[in-house]
Amino acid sequence: MNMINKLMIHWLSRFFAGSTILAAVLLVSCGDDPQPANEEELITTLTVTLTSSGGAPITMTFKDLDGSGPGTPTYTYSSGGNEAILLTSTTYAASLTLLNESVTPSENITTEIEEEADEHLFCFQKTGLSGLSINYADTEADYIGSGVLPVGLTTTWTATSESSGTVKITLRHQPGTKNGDCPGSGDTDIEVTFNIVIQ
Amino acid sequence: MFGRIITIYLLLLRVLVIGQDTCSLTLAGSVVDSEGKALPGATVLLGKAGVISNERGVFNITTICPGIHRLQVKFVGFEDHVEEINLTENQKVVVIMTPSRIELQTVDVYGESLSTGMTNASLMLSETELDQLKGKSLGESLNALPGVTVLQSGPAVFKPVIHGLHSQRILILNNGIRQEGQQWGIEHAPEIDPFIASELTVVKGAEAVRYGADAMGGVIIVNPPKLHQTQRFGGEVNTGYLSNNRMGILSSAFEGGFKNAEDWNWRLQGTVKKGGDFSSPDYVLSNTGLEELNFSGALGFQQHDRGLEVYASSFNTEIGILRAAHTGNLTDLENSIKSNEPWFIAPFTYEIKNPKQTINHQLLKIRAYQNLAGIGRLNILYGGQFNQRKEFDVRRGGRNDRPALFMKLFSNVLDVSLDHEHTHHSGSLGLNANYKYNINETGETGIRPLIPDYTQFVTGIFVIEKMRKANWLLEAGARYDYQYLQVRTFTFTNTLVKPTFNFHYFSGSLGATYYFNSTIRLNNHLGISMRPPHISELYSEGLHHGTAAIEEGLMRPGGEVLTDQELIKNEISGKWISTLQVGSKKFSADFSFYANVIDNYVFLSPTGTRLTIRGYFPVWQYQQTNALLTGSDALFQWSVSQKIQYTGKLSYLYAKDLQRNDVLIFIPPINMENSITYCTDIGKVEDCFVKLAVPTYFEQHRAPITVYPSDIPDYTGDKIYDIAPAPPGYTLVNMEVGFKVPLKDHHLSISVAGENLTNKAYRNYMNRLRYFADDVGRNFIVRLRYNFHSHN
Numbered sequence: 001m002n003m004i005n006k007l008m009i010h011w012l013s014r015f016f017a018g019s020t021i022l023a024a025v026l027l028v029s030c031g032d033d034p035q036p037a038n039e040e041e042l043i044t045t046l047t048v049t050l051t052s053s054g055g056a057p058i059t060m061t062f063k064d065l066d067g068s069g070p071g072t073p074t075y076t077y078s079s080g081g082n083e084a085i086l087l088t089s090t091t092y093a094a095s096l097t098l099l100n101e102s103v104t105p106s107e108n109i110t111t112e113i114e115e116e117a118d119e120h121l122f123c124f125q126k127t128g129l130s131g132l133s134i135n136y137a138d139t140e141a142d143y144i145g146s147g148v149l150p151v152g153l154t155t156t157w158t159a160t161s162e163s164s165g166t167v168k169i170t171l172r173h174q175p176g177t178k179n180g181d182c183p184g185s186g187d188t189d190i191e192v193t194f195n196i197v198i199q
Numbered sequence: 200m201f202g203r204i205i206t207i208y209l210l211l212l213r214v215l216v217i218g219q220d221t222c223s224l225t226l227a228g229s230v231v232d233s234e235g236k237a238l239p240g241a242t243v244l245l246g247k248a249g250v251i252s253n254e255r256g257v258f259n260i261t262t263i264c265p266g267i268h269r270l271q272v273k274f275v276g277f278e279d280h281v282e283e284i285n286l287t288e289n290q291k292v293v294v295i296m297t298p299s300r301i302e303l304q305t306v307d308v309y310g311e312s313l314s315t316g317m318t319n320a321s322l323m324l325s326e327t328e329l330d331q332l333k334g335k336s337l338g339e340s341l342n343a344l345p346g347v348t349v350l351q352s353g354p355a356v357f358k359p360v361i362h363g364l365h366s367q368r369i370l371i372l373n374n375g376i377r378q379e380g381q382q383w384g385i386e387h388a389p390e391i392d393p394f395i396a397s398e399l400t401v402v403k404g405a406e407a408v409r410y411g412a413d414a415m416g417g418v419i420i421v422n423p424p425k426l427h428q429t430q431r432f433g434g435e436v437n438t439g440y441l442s443n444n445r446m447g448i449l450s451s452a453f454e455g456g457f458k459n460a461e462d463w464n465w466r467l468q469g470t471v472k473k474g475g476d477f478s479s480p481d482y483v484l485s486n487t488g489l490e491e492l493n494f495s496g497a498l499g500f501q502q503h504d505r506g507l508e509v510y511a512s513s514f515n516t517e518i519g520i521l522r523a524a525h526t527g528n529l530t531d532l533e534n535s536i537k538s539n540e541p542w543f544i545a546p547f548t549y550e551i552k553n554p555k556q557t558i559n560h561q562l563l564k565i566r567a568y569q570n571l572a573g574i575g576r577l578n579i580l581y582g583g584q585f586n587q588r589k590e591f592d593v594r595r596g597g598r599n600d601r602p603a604l605f606m607k608l609f610s611n612v613l614d615v616s617l618d619h620e621h622t623h624h625s626g627s628l629g630l631n632a633n634y635k636y637n638i639n640e641t642g643e644t645g646i647r648p649l650i651p652d653y654t655q656f657v658t659g660i661f662v663i664e665k666m667r668k669a670n671w672l673l674e675a676g677a678r679y680d681y682q683y684l685q686v687r688t689f690t691f692t693n694t695l696v697k698p699t700f701n702f703h704y705f706s707g708s709l710g711a712t713y714y715f716n717s718t719i720r721l722n723n724h725l726g727i728s729m730r731p732p733h734i735s736e737l738y739s740e741g742l743h744h745g746t747a748a749i750e751e752g753l754m755r756p757g758g759e760v761l762t763d764q765e766l767i768k769n770e771i772s773g774k775w776i777s778t779l780q781v782g783s784k785k786f787s788a789d790f791s792f793y794a795n796v797i798d799n800y801v802f803l804s805p806t807g808t809r810l811t812i813r814g815y816f817p818v819w820q821y822q823q824t825n826a827l828l829t830g831s832d833a834l835f836q837w838s839v840s841q842k843i844q845y846t847g848k849l850s851y852l853y854a855k856d857l858q859r860n861d862v863l864i865f866i867p868p869i870n871m872e873n874s875i876t877y878c879t880d881i882g883k884v885e886d887c888f889v890k891l892a893v894p895t896y897f898e899q900h901r902a903p904i905t906v907y908p909s910d911i912p913d914y915t916g917d918k919i920y921d922i923a924p925a926p927p928g929y930t931l932v933n934m935e936v937g938f939k940v941p942l943k944d945h946h947l948s949i950s951v952a953g954e955n956l957t958n959k960a961y962r963n964y965m966n967r968l969r970y971f972a973d974d975v976g977r978n979f980i981v982r983l984r985y986n987f988h989s990h991n
Contacts, residue, residue, distance in 0.1 A: 034652045036693040037641035041595060043812055064812050067647070068742040068749050069691040070758030073810055112596040173527065173595060177543065183534070185542045187527035187593055191814035 042067050043109050045099040046169070046192050050084070050092035050157060058092070060084045062192040065102055075194070083164070083195035088131065092157040096122065096169070098190075113153065117143040119175045120189075122152025123182035128165025131198050133158045149180040164197040222264035222431065223944040226284070228292035230256045230272055236717045236782055238296060241274035245284075248427055253325050262431055272296065318674045318710025319404040319724045320778040320791050322346070322834070326397060330948065331890075331935060333982055334439040334448045334472075337393045341419060345848040346403050346791070346832035348867035351966035352386035354444070354477040354975050355489045355518050356556075359389070360965070361403055362793060363828045363852050363866050364416030367733040370406070371419045374510055376564050376582035377410065379610035379635060383650070383735035385865075386967070389419075390514045390560035390586065392493035394437065394450040394470045397424035403791065403832075404776040405726025407706035408661050408676035411631060412730035415706075415772045416795075426464040426499035426508065430456040435986040443978035444488065445547070446474025462500050469494035475549040476519075479973035480958045485545045486519040486552055504570035514560040519551040523971045525593055525744055528813040532747040532970075533908040536923050541972045553591040553599050554744070561585045575619030582612040592744055603744075604649060605640040626664035633657040637734075649741045649750075651688035653734050657681070663708075674710035679703070682731055688738050690760050698754075698762035704729035704769050722778040730770040736801045736821045737767065746922075746967075747908065749809055751820040753801070768799040768823055789834040800826035802856070802863065804919055808912050815912040824858040828866075842879050848872045854901070861903075861918050867965055868899035868928070885946070887938040897928040899964045923970050926962035931955050937982075948984040953977070 044065050050058040057078070064073035079085045086092065098109035113120050117140040124134045137154040140147025172178075174186030230241040230252045237256030242249060245260050245268050252258045265287055272280040277296040284290070322344045324332070332340040338349045338357025350358040350365055361369050366385065371378040373391050380390045393399070400420040407414045427433070434453035440446065450470035457463045472491040477484045495512035523541030526532040535542060563583045570576050586609075589602035616629030635655040639648035663676035682702040689695055706728035714720045732753060738760075739752040754761040778791040803819040830852035837845045849871040854863040874892035881887055902925035906914050914920065937950030958977040962969035 033695055033697075034639065034687050034689075035642065036689045036695070037647045038645055039647065040645050041598060046812065062812060064810070066691045066758075068809070068811055068816065070809065071691065073812070116595065116597075170530075173593065175593065183530075187525060188531050188813055189527060189595065190812055191528055191530060192812060 039067065039102055040100060040107060042100050042102050043098050043171075043190060044101045045097075046190060047097040047099075048084075048094055048169070048194065049097065050086070050094050052087075052090050052092045054090075055087075058084050058086065060194045062194075063101070067102070077195075083197045086132070086157070086159045086196060086198045088159055088161055088198055090159050092159070093137065094134075094155045094157050096153050098171075110153065113151070113171070114143040116175075117151045118147050118149070119173060119178060120151060121149070121172045121174060121178055121180070121182065121184065122155075123168075123170040123172060124152070124155065125168040125170070125182075126165060127168070129163050129167065129196055129198070131159060131161035131163040132167075132196065133160070134167070149178060159198045162198055164195075166193050167196055168193045222262050224261075224263040224265060224286050225289045226260045226263055226268075226270075226286065226292065227289070228258055228294060230258065230274065230294045230296060232277070232296055232717050236784075238274050238277075241272055241294075241296070243294075244271040244273075245269070248429060249425070254323060255325075262429070262433065270294075318672060318712045318722050319402050319406065319726075320722055320776045320793075321400055321402040322789065323401075324399040329393075329396065329399065330982075330984065331937075331950070331952070333394070333437055333450075333984070334441065334446075334980060335393065337389050337391045337399075337419075337421065340393050340399060341401060344401050345789075345834050345850045347401050348850070348870070348965055350385055350865055351963070351968065353518075353521050353524065353966075353968045354484060354487050355474075356386055356388045356520075358385060358387065359419055360865075360867065361401060361417035361419075362795065362830065363854050363863070364795075367413055367735070368416040368730070369419065370410050370414040370417075371421065372410070373421050373562065374423055374512075374564060375566060375580060376562060376584070377413075377612055377633070379584045379608065379612070379633075380558075380560060380586045381588050381606060381608060383733055386520075386556075387588070390516075390558055391421055392450075392470050392491070392495075392512070392514055393421070394452075394493070395423045395468060395495055395512065396421045398422040403793070404724040405706075405708065405728050405772065405774045407726060407728030407730075408663060408678045408708045409627075409629070411633075411657065411659050411678070411680060412704065412706070412728060415726070415728040415730055415770075415774070415797075423466075423468075423495075423497070423510075426466055426497055426501070427454065428456070428462070428464060428501055429454075430458065430461070433987060435984060437982070437984045439980060439982045441474065441978055441980050443975055444474040444477040445549075446472060446489075448472045462502050464499050464501070466497045467494075468496070473549065476545075476547050477975050478547070480960045480976035481973065482540055482544045483547055484521055484968075484972055484975070485541070485543050485548075486522040486554070488549055488551045489516065489518045490551070491516040506566075506568050508564070508566045510562075510564040510566075512562045514562075515558070517551055517555060517557045520554040520556065521968060521971060522552070522554070524968065525554045526747045527744075529747055529815060529817075529908040529911055532922065535971050536908065553593050555591050557589045557591075557602075559585075559587045575617055578614070578616045578618065580612070580614040582610075584608075584610045584612075586610075598645070602640075602644055603646050605644050606637060606648070606650075607640070608635065608637045610635045623668070624664060624666040626662065628662050629660065631657070631659045631661075647689070647741055649739060649743070650735045651686055651738050651740075653687065653738075654685045655734070656683045670714045672710075672712040672714075674708070676708045678706045680705070684731075684734070686734065686738055688740070688760060691758050696760045696762065698760075700731075700764050700767070702731040702767075702769065704731060718783045719779070719781050722780070723775070724777075725773070725775045728772050728774075730772070732767060732770065732801050732821070732823075739821065742816065747816060749816050749818045750803065751806075751818060753821045753823070756806075756820060770800060770823075771798040772796070785838050787836045790831070791833075792831045794829040795827070796857075797826045797828070799823040800856075802826070802919070804917065805914070806917075808914075817911045817914075824856050826854065826863060827857050828852060828854045828863075842877055844876045844878070846872075846874045846876070856919075859917070862901045864903050864919055864921060865965060866899065866901065868925070869897040871895050881938075883941055885939045885941075886948075888936070890935045890937075892933045892935075893930060894933070895928065895930040896963060899925040902964070925964050926969055929959060929961040931959060931961070932957050942985065943987075945985065945987045948982075948986070950980075950982045952980040952982070954980070 045063045047061045059078040061076040100107040136150035171190035177185040230238045239254040241252040338359045348360045402418040432455045436451040439448040452468040454466040470493045475488045477487045497510040499508040522543040565581045568578045590604040592603040611634045613632045659680035661678035665674040684700045708726045710724040774795040776793040781788040804822045806820045808815045833849045835847040854866040872894040876890040878888045903921045905924045906920040935952035939946045960973045
């Protein structure tokens with residue numbers, strides 16, 4: 001009975017709220033132009049920054065400003081070419097930055113991921129890069145004070161021998177089901193593939 | 200406050216259950232012609248109480264006081280039958296009707312016989328059939344009729360499909376008002392509580408002349424029982440329990456009159472449902488729970504020559520969507536499809552999490568009629584509806600409480616018609632007006648809307664005439680509509696564009712019924728209708744998480760916003776349906792054949808892929824082609840003996856894209872059902888029956904080609920494709936046992952049904968859940984129904 005009571009309250013309140021809105025729509029309606037959606041949840045830009053003890057940082061960026069819209073996304077590499085160039089026998093500290101540049105000022109999505117570190121996991125999948133290993137360099141505890149599973153906002157890239165190929169970076173959203181497996185359960189929020197050459 | 204409402208509700212229940220009275224006699228009977236053939240739809244009046252005979256010509260009038268009553272039976276083409284009946288105990292009568300020389304004179308009382316073309320093909324779910332479907336959603340109930348299938352999005356979202364057409368191509372009439380919800384989406388089910396209905400009728404031919412363009416594929420008519428002119432309290436209480444998702448259902452209706460106002464009557468009705476996750480034979484279908492709370496009230500005034508009815512209803516539901524059906528991109532979709540089990544399986548729960556839908560639909564109806572001497576009957580009908588739909592996705596950054604889609608649709612309908620009845624002909628002349636206003640709450644969603652804001656105004660005029668001559672019943676109708684549409688949409692650079700359109704379109708129908716003799720008749724109906732594309736077909740734009748596809752309207756190719764009306768072609772549909780009906784005491788059959796050609800048929804076609812930060816997505820754009828849908832439905836009933844009845848149903852549909860030489864997607868495969876019912880009375884236990892039903896679905900061999908999600912980025916063809924092959928055919932075993940026992944002065948009906956008794960793991964082609972999981976496993980349903988002082 002308590003359940004029915006709760007349900008009744010739940011729905012009756014919705015009904016009356018609905019009726020009020022109905023009256024409001026009746027009175028206000030017609031005329032007001034709609035406002036464009038403020039898509040603050042959109043991720044438009046992913047930047048990978050690789051830093052090593054010697055040399056300038058290497059960056060690679062994927063940018064798509066209109067979400068599912070028709071605009072063509074762009075890849076930008078600090079090498080100026082169509083791939084990131086890594087050196088053999090070098091260890092790089094890699095960090096990821098996520099932005100929403102569709103709104104002004106642009107929004108930092110990296111902090112959103114940090115705040116929900118226990119729900120998110122970046123996966124790194126190599127193709128053809130025999131001379132590269134990628135290891136997680138962070139845990140959930142670095143961002144939210146607890147948790148031992150990796151997040152992947154920072155990783156260590158170790159280039160050993162000459163090879164070339166791609167790295168696919170996937171951001172998995174796994175609320176309640178994260179267990180550290182890649183790709184594991186959940187939904188994909190980012191799936192971007194970068195070209196890499198080790199020489 | 201709410202506690203008090205419940206207390207009053209329970210008190211009312213107790214009073215009504217305990218209440219005794221002396222007016223408890225029942226008059227049961229059947230209406231037949233001189234050769235003994237049942238006459239369904241005859242009007243039976245006893246004093247002021249009136250009922251309509253069912254499809255077997257049977258009627259039941261209860262709560263009659265002892266005494267002398269005047270029984271009057273009316274049926275088109277027959278003389279009025281009038282007799283005096285002295286009732287001292289429950290009585291059964293057979294009313295034999297005499298054919299009339301002056302035909303078509305006596306169709307009246309409620310004017311209902313004019314609501315659909317008499318020469319059109321229609322099928323009705325009888326009260327007995329509806330009883331066996333209590334607790335199911337509207338769409339699922341309609342699935343029991345041959346020719347009607349459902350497009351499902353999981354175990355709780357059922358969208359009716361008539362002869363392969365659905366959404367904006369079929370119309371649902373809810374208590375006489377066209378249902379105005381967000382019916383364009385294939386995951387949007389009709390917002391109607393089937394417990395309000397005492398009659399569910401499906402008209403399978405086009406009825407665009409009476410109802411406008413969206414009735415081109417057929418009409419579903421949901422009718423509550425008439426308000427009975429009675430002073431007595433009456434009503435019924437239904438309860439049910441479904442074992443599979445542990446769902447409880449309570450629905451009741453009360454009705455009565457007023458002491459000092461004899462012409463006024465009222466009814467109150469309400470339904471509450473709560474169910475948890477459904478289960479397939481091998482696993483829980485996580486996050487498929489639902490809850491629903493619906494209520495309605497009606498107040499009516501009726502005199503000999505005029506009447507008024509006010510009706511209000513509220514439908515509120517929250518439905519969980521299978522967690523594993525929500526996908527972020529093509530890789531997710533590929534993994535979900537290729538895996539044998541959904542990736543998310545949790546223990547059973549009543550909790551509904553994201554993804555989910557919450558829907559509220561409010562309706563207010565006012566209907567009035569007045570008989571005008573020498574002219575006919577004037578009907579005026581107003582309907583106001585407010586539909587609010589919220590869809591919640593799995594979101595980031597604590598946005599799970601914010602809907603991803605939030606639309607409010609406000610609509611007003613005004614129908615005025617003048618019906619006339621003359622010696623040899625009858626007809627109707629009418630005017631419809633419909634004003635709709637749709638807004639998206641993008642401030643709350645923070646996501647670009649799938650369909651834009653719009654304002655739509657439609658007016659139409661129609662005329663329909665029927666005449667009866669010898670063995671023929673002939674019918675013809677014509678209609679003209681004007682539609683004004685203003686769209687308020689944004690380009691991808693967020694510039695507001697407000698295109699306006701003016702559409703003019705026509706429809707027409709011709710029908711003829713030939714009566715071979717009193718047991719065989721042939722109906723033929725041709726309906727031509729035009730339909731401007733719906734707003735969703737014109738300006739859809741965005742990513743669909745259920746299908747991981749970007750959808751674009753006809754006027755949004757490649758994300759552009761087109762505004763030139765010349766680019767839009769009206770759909771032009773011609774549907775011919777021919778039905779042979781045979782009805783004798785031992786055997787009845789309903790066999791129909793139809794062919795529907797639609798020029799400029801709007802459909803979704805793959806046009807390429809688009810790279811985003813989540814990887815590649817397929818782009819599906821609305822395009823126009825020429826389509827053919829043709830097929831046949833059959834229904835056979837054979838009374839093997841007085842106690843045993845066999846029923847067989849079969850539907851076949853062939854659909855083709857004529858212009859592109861391709862198939863159409865989501866066309867129901869051949870399906871049939873064989874059932875045997877054994878009925879008997881055991882002492883005081885009445886209407887005891889055992890029913891065994893075996894439905895069979897064949898594989899859809901004319902399904903689109905399969906392109907798995909991982910192959911989509913490389914797909915360059917223009918044939919429509921599906922992301923998984925059509926599942927194999929299957930056969931289920933269902934059984935039901937029911938009976939009625941006397942309780943106080945009335946009856947308690949009890950039934951236990953078992954569905955999918957063999958617990959077969961199967962997938963249905965028409966259920967979008969098939970991409971991710973098996974369908975629902977074994978399910979037992981217990982139903983109790985107590986009827987007190989019911990009037991039909």
